[in-house]
Amino acid sequence: MRLLNPLALCLVLAAAPALAQHDRGEFIGAFDTDRDGRLTRAEYDAGRAARFAATDTDRDGTLSETEYVGEYTARLERRLAASSDPEDRKTEERQRQTRQAKVRFGVLDADHDKRISRAEYDRVGSRSFDEQDSDRDGIVTAADRPARRDRN
Ligand SMILES: [Ca+2]
């Protein structure tokens, strides 16, 4: 019987669903710049490009783990600041999300050179969009059903 590498399995379980099942409303809202509730591929690509540039604080064209996790935790902190959850819940959430951001960094960094290149970033971004855009019309809306294989 073939055994799965437990670490690899952990990475897949922890990271892939987080990317694939990313809440659709949040996915649309993050980049829907004209706020019409429809995320076009152009909005998504422009938003991702802007986020990459904002994350690359030392402007070397790649994202280090510090840059990647730092950008993510800055957004997380804004969300936590607006939340009415008790402090201990926020601390727990902060630790969990930071751990997951580090796992995602490892997944994004496909060639394991400790840097996320623009190509690595775009590959995962493109896959995430396609997963959300289940009817493949190039626009993610509430009508899309991500991660469902019930149509052809
Ligand atoms: Ca839009």
Ligand SMILES: [Ca+2]
């Ligand atoms: Ca950088």
Ligand SMILES: [Ca+2]
């Ligand atoms: Ca890399």
